[in-house]
Amino acid sequence: MIPASFDYIAAKSLDEAISLLATHKDDAKILAGGHSLLPAMKLRLMQPKVLIDLGRIKELSYIKEEAGQLRIGAMTTHFQVETSDLLRRVCPLLPETATQLGDMQVRNKGTIGGSVAHSDPAADWPAAILALDAEIVATSARGDRVIKATSFFVEMLTTALEPGEILREIRIPGGKGKSGQAYVKVRHPASGFAVVGVAVNLAADGGKCQSAGVGITGVSPKAYRAANVESGLKGNALDAKTLSAAAAHAADGVDINSDLYASAEYRKQLATVYTRRALEIAASRLK
Amino acid sequence: MKIEGTQKIDAPRALMFAALIDPAVLQKCIPGCEQMEKTGENQYSAKLTAGVGPVKGVFNATVSLEDIIAPEHYKLVVEGKGQPGFVKGSGELNLTDAGSATDIQYTGEVNVGGLIASVGQRMIQATANMLAGRFFKSLESEMKAQAKLPADS
Amino acid sequence: MAEKTVGKPIKRTEDPRLIQGLAHYVDDIRLPDTLHAVFLRSIYAHARIKSIDTTAAQKLPGVVAVYTGKDVAKIGPVPCAAALPDLKVPDHRALASTKVYFVGHPVAVVVAESKSAARDAVDLIEVDYQELPVALDEEKAADAKSPVIHEQFGTNVAYKLTAGEGDIEAALKSADQVIKQRILHKRLAPIAMETRGVLARYYPGEQELTLWTSTQIPHLCRTQVAIMLGMPENKLRLITPEVGGGFGSKLNVYAEEALMGWISMQLNRPVKWIEGRRENMQATIHGRGQTGYIEIGFKKDGTLTGLRYNVFADMGSYFQLLTPAIPTLTGLMLSGCYKIPAIQINVTGVFTNKMSTDAYRGAGRPEATYVVERALDLVAAELKKDPVEVRRKNFPQPNEFPFKTATGLFYDSGNYQGALDKALKMADYTKLRQDQQTARKEGRLMGIGVSTYVEICALGPSAAMPAGGWESATVRVEPTGKVTVLTGASPHGQGEETSFAQIAADELGVGVNDVTVIHGDTAIVQYGIGTFGSRGLAVGGTAVYLAIQKLKDKAGKIAAHLLQVDASTISFAEGKFTSSAAAGKQITIQEVTLAAHVAKSLPEDMEPGLAATSFFEPKNFTFPFGTHIAVVEINKETGEIDFQRYVAVDDCGKQINPMLVEGQIHGGIVQSMGQALYEEVVYDDQGQLITGTLMDYALPKAIMIPHLELGSTETPSPVNPLGAKGVGEAGTIGATPAIVSAIVDALAPYGVRHLDMPLKPEVLWQIINKKSAGAA
Structure with missing residues (x-):
């Protein structure tokens, strides 16, 4: 349970994270909570040379209503989703999913963006994301790209995210009726x-x-x-x-x-x- | 662990079979096969980068073709070893005519050992199916490409 | 004057440090200049090692040494203490040399300045293996056609053993009916929360080796490791700091323990190895692992005439400390809590390409209880009688104790009817059966399972044990009046620091917090046996009690001297000595202690100080018992199991601390639920261990456990002065059959009479689905 050696960089902003990812390319993995990535690294199933931690980027942690949509920042923890008054009121499916996800430690540290980007075939979030017809916002040096949830999950552990892209936000369309x-x-x-x-x-x-x-x-x-x-x-x-x-x-x-x-x-x-x-x-x- | 299925590919059987025992084609179709060198009659050494998504391992492998009965049957045996453990796969391929196309019926046995066996239980079957799927998908496009060549030339 | 605490549910004095993370486990002990060891383990179940190349590993910066089998050949074999006739004992060395026998078999060890360097180097070792055919199933491996694991034996059969009394053939012939049933006890992983770990430090000047290791048996481990290393036993100090659980898996002596000592002696530096969880799954002993065949004979009225159990016991590829002995415990307990005139067990111990089996909570006895309880249920089903009635019919009466079984045991004391009646009342059994009738009419699958069990505890008389069954204690009253207890029964979560302190406090009239219990350091504590087999309190606690009696005897003489009365007139209560010859005069234990230490005025020829040691040798085992009742409902669409009730009445003799008793029962029942419903160590047909992590090996979690309704009866044991019997394993023995019985009962409408564990929902659904489809 000892990972191969790697460099750790805590990005201070999303722009910095994007540019670090552009620099290190395939050698880098984004750390967004780490509850799937770190165990895989400890087993040496994954041996990234650089970890770019999004954990200190406050701007990626939010739940808000904007432009008729619910918008959830990628670094919002499962626990934050679980306990959000806004979500409980307007989209209770998300808190209900979060409550059943992992255990307390996972919910406290793991993030919705990290889980969705990892796309474990048995993860909880993808079911909710699909049911809600959500959109996933990927960002890179080229700017934002909005991906429909239905085309985001490509196959086991594989998503539509392209090299250099970071999952930035999840958007849920506003309900009608x-x-x-x-x-x-x-x-x-x-x-x-x-x-x-x-x-x-x-x-x-x-x-x-x-x-x-x-x-x-x-x-x-x-x-x-x-x-x-x-x-x-x-x-x-x-x-x-x-x-x-x-x-x-x-x-x-x-x-x-x-x-x-x-x-x-x-x-x-x-x-x-x-x-x-x-x-x-x-x-x-x-x- | 067993994998089995039938794949119809739009190519005549003789051509299909020739492709399936052609190391150049196999290298293109075996998922993650980066190089393949002949080491003996129908025997090759290969380097495979195999896995799913970001979870990948490098395997030093041997590929051998056995029990060849052209143009209807052969056995493909791939054995690889690497840091994540070992993989042993063998598949019997039976080719039958399906009009102008060919049905490839395959039954195989895949065994993994080491780290991947001890941590990968819940994903192994799906991974094996997926890799088999990729193999045939590549094969299909290869045959399409081959079919185009004579017409173009 | 301190309040009496024995019999009261006082909180564990260990807990504050554990809860706050202030306790010290092996990995918490940090020594300067420590090297770190990481193992390369076999990824094959059976293979010949053609070559090992460690060159690249050795060159990696930070790597100090890489050892393979041939380098460590001087370390003696890993010990097996079980002595059975004609036992084939493989030569079990610290590292594999020519062959590997199971996935996880250690092949090489890298020692480096850091864990990371050691781990990196492991990936650089190249081993060329030639794979060999595997023998995995204990029944098939016993067959002459099976691949042979240890070539020198020419067979995988390690031993055959027949035990039991009475004419079994005649007994089965005299029966009105005989039922046969094949029964599986799958392999389980003990999964102590703290994995194994060893820190070794050699002092070359003093030629002394100190070994910190997570074990249940510090002294026995010291003796065996000293033998393995060929060093004087008294130059080896073994320290067992906090131990985060063992469940029997640390009742052992492992290769890694000797190996770390040896490496430290080679390199003259401390070296540490902490087992990872995947290693723990692969290379720490497993429990259970039996395939058996039951034959039970009975009369039409339900009277049992005889029981035969033919069993293939999975040894794994090597023996650990007690591997071959575990099935013999199954044989001993085959009478359950019933009168069975003739009993026979035929054990075939079989080598397989898997990790060794050994003692796991219950160690052979859960298998026995499961066999007997399943058998009783089969009899009841066949006779269409209530399973409770069949059990009650075969109980010995309370006045028949000590009760002699056809397995050669004398049960010390018991009142099986009492515990059964109490449990039935708590569960409202009659009503439950009525509810079941209603449920069945409504098409719901409700099941009720009852298990009445007896276990063998307080191991045990030395005559019946491989290496001594006594236990030791030294009790000292320090000059300030504080009491120090040194126990040889080193605990690993049992709360002995609390329960032993309760005994000492009450006996000496001091507070529990005035007593410190010290354990697990062979340089401080007198030789002891350890904590296993539900013996800590009943044997170790008795040693504490007896040492105190000796100590009080001496203190009484000093008190008499100081009070200037005759010693025969002295009595002691509530911390004070008084004399019938001197009314109104008294002297406290603290005053006597001080006098004993300053030694200005002591009786003639009396030695100063106030300490006493006792080595308690029990004359018999103890036999706790009880009744467990499980009530379940199974979802027809999914096979999912809903526990509606769980009632347990356990009788562990006199309870010193009911809270500790409840904790043990809770834990035991939970582990039983694990075995009954979830747990199974699975090797695939190549011998790969595919339940390799806790992502696949399912331990029960709090949310999976129903509310446990506990009750108890108290039938004191005559075997020791405390009257205590032991409770560490009761839950894992009594609960499993009750749970399986409830599920089988729920599926009785489908003609089901037996199912093998673990009872996964899919197994149940397949039965329901197939039968429903068949009926439709």
Whole structure:
């Protein structure tokens, strides 16, 4: 558990971090909490020569409403999301996800930007980010680039971030009308990661589902939006039968992970059941 | 750990098979294969940089082609060792005609050891599937490229 | 006058330093000029070492030395204290030389100025391995066709042993029915919070070696390491600072302990090795590891006639201190808390390409209890009787103690009905069964599991132990009246500093805070055995008690002398000596102590000072017992388990500190839940340890544990004057069968009568899903 030697630089500003990354390129990794990166380094699975720490850049830690969007700085800790009054009021899915993430130490030090950029196939955030139709703002010497969540998660541990880019901000579109949200997960008994994690963001009008965002993590090598679940909901009354029928499509069209804890067959079952539960909770919150 | 599947590639079987035993093609298609040198009849030494996302390891590998029955069957064996441990993969490839295309049916066994085995349990299967996927994707584009060549020339 | 504390739940005096991070574990001990050691361990389960090239590693700046197997050949073999007939004992050396036998087998050690340099150098060592076929499953490895691990033996069978009394064949023949069941006890990792660690410092002038190591047995470890190093035992000082848990995994002598001593002697500098968690998973002993076959014979009315258990016990590739002896404890406890006229165990100890198994909390006894309790449930299911009724039918009565079993033991005391009745009442068992009927009608899967257990503790009489079963204590009253207790039973989390102080305080009429308990330094404390086998209090605590009696006897004589009365008239209570011959006169223990030390006026021929030592030799083991009841409901859609109740009534004899008792029971039940539901050391079919970190090996967490409803009964042990029996392992012994039983009971509508642990939700879901699909 001793990492290979590396240089550590605490960037004082985002501009400095961008320029350090431009200088050190592939030799560098961004440290944004470190709860995935440092264990990987201690195991020597990753041996970056330079760590650029964003931890002291205060300007990257915020939760605010701006231009009709919710904007969350990359270095906002899970705990800050969990305890944000603003989020609890306007986007309770995020605090609900944060509460179920890791343990107290992870939530105190780990950041939403770090987790999303790392894109662990069983991480919690990607499910919520997808369900909320969020945008990810990547920044580099070339300026900002806005990436839709649906095209951000490329494959296992791989995102759409390009060399030189730093994940700067996550933007959540403002809700229209009534929304009902929920995050439920099957916690892996050892790691606490999501064996299956389902985030749901529903909007309804006159008893009919107007829009549905269903993000699922843990099931496949990358988090995904369950399109067939969503289409099974849209335009329909959100009764038990509809929810259950839609949930049956939770794992449609994806490669399903299989590991020591859960075979693909069982994971698919969990995905179905937990999607239904998430839908039921979200639907009940519409009222 | 087992991997298996069938891949249809739009190329005639004879051409497909020739490509699959061509070290130049294999080097392009084996994910992360940086160099490949012949060490014997159907045997090569190779350097692989394999992994997922930022988690990568360098492996010194041997690649051998066994049980060749052209143009329908052979066994591809890749064994690599490196700082993160070792990887041993062997796959039986069976080629059948699918009209003008070829179906490649593969069944393989992948074993890993050392660090990757002791920490990678939850991602190993998905990684193996992903690497197999990349292999066939590269193969597909290689065959496309090859198909273009005679037309262009 | 201090208040009496024995029997009261006083807080642990150890805790403030632990909670504040002020305690000192091995890694907290920093010596100047310390070198750091990091191991290169095998990544293969079975391979021949063709060559090792350490050149590049040696050249790395900061590296002081690199040692391989041939360099350390002078270090004697890692000891195994178990003596069994015809036991095949492999030559277990500090480092591998020609072959590696398991993933994690140490191949080389790098010693460097910094941990980082040592770790970097490990990556530069090149080992050329020739892989060999592996033998992994204990049952298959025993087969003549299996690859052989130790070629010189020509087989993987390390030993075969048959034990038990009564004519088993006749007993099974006389039964109305015999049920057979294959049963698995998977390998578990003990996972002490503090991994192992060793700091060694050699003083070349004095030719003395000091070893700080995280162990449960400082003195035994000193003796064995001295033998391994070929040095005089009294030139080796072994210090066990704070120990962050052991669960049996530190009841051992490891290669690394001798190796660090040897390296320090080579280099004349301190050297430290702290085990990493992945190393801890690979190279610290595992527990359990049995594949067994039960045969239980019984009459139609539920009376048991005989029990046979044929078991393949997984040894791993080498023996550690007690490896082959663990299954013999399983054999001893196969009678459970029942009258079984004939019992036979047939053990086949088998080498496998895995880390050694050895004592893990319970050590062979959880296996026995699990076997018996599963067997009783099978009998009840077959006879369609309530499992409680079948148990009660076979209990010995309280007046039948000492109770002789067909495994050759004499249970000291017991009231199994008493504990059972109390637990049934706490759980409201009758109502639970009614609720279950309702649940089943509603299609819900509710299950109730009952386990009645007895365990063997206070190990133990020396005649039955490999290296002494007594324990030592020295009690000194210092000139200022403060009391110092030196115990040979070095604790590793049991709270002995508190419980031993309670005994001393009450016996001497001083406050608990006036007593300091010292342990774990072989240069200070008289020889002792250690803390394991639920013996700390019942054996070590008794030694403290007996030393105090000797000390009080002397103090009484001094008091009589000072009061100018005859010693036979002296009595002692609440810290004061009084005499029936001199009403109104008294003298405190502090005054007597001072007199003993200044020695101006002592009885003729009496030696000054006030200290006494006792080496307590117990005449028998103790046999704590109890009843655990688990109530679960299983989700049909996911197989997930919801604990609705957990009730435990444990009888550990006289309780010195009920809070410590509860803590032990809590911890034990939690570890049992781990075994029943989550934990399993998994080697893949190549022998790779794939539950290599705590990301994959699931330890139970607080949020996974239901509220535990605890009760107790107190049946004193006649074996020691404290009446205490021991409680360190009760939870891991009594709880596992109750949990499994509850889950099996919940799935009874699907025809399930037995399932092997760990009972992961997927296993349950597959049963429910397949059966539902089949029915549809």
